[in-house]
Amino acid sequence: MEYMIRELRTESGMTQKAFAELYGIPLSTLRKWEQGEASPAPYVLQLLARAFPGTDKTLRQIKGHNGTVYYYDKSRRTVADARGNRIQVQEELDDVKAQNLGIYLQDLFESFYEIQEKFNRDCRYDKEEDILWSRRED
Incomplete structure (x- = not known):
């Protein structure tokens, strides 16, 4: 699941900082998600995925x-x-x-x-x- 966040961000072409700012995610939280130290709730993944065509x-x-x-x-x-x-x-x-x-x-x-x-x-x-x-x- 943590790789899904990284894939979404990478596909968007945004840096971690820009992605975090755009979606109101603390940068440290995004980094933890991408590094597999924590996982976002499934609904967060669904909401973010809907933003990317x-x-x-x-x-x-x-x-x-x-x-x-x-x-x-x-x-x-x-x-x-x-x-x-x-x-x-x-x-x-x-x-x-x-x-x-x-x-x-x-x-x-x-x-x-x-x-x-x-x-x-x-x-x-x-x-x-x-x-x-x-x-x-x-």
């Missing part, structure tokens, strides 16, 4: 050109990365050429990460500075 065998796996794997949930019309970031898509993906779909998803998630980083940077900046922004009406 790679554990859901009903999802279609799509490989990107750089080895990244993405997951398509046709019923919810979402795509996800290994970290569990989900993006709603409007288009049906079943008839899109597989070699192109990997490229499209890679571009989509790269854009997502860029805008996510900009958002986080803006929020950090906002906490440090006494500034009020306003939108310019065109």
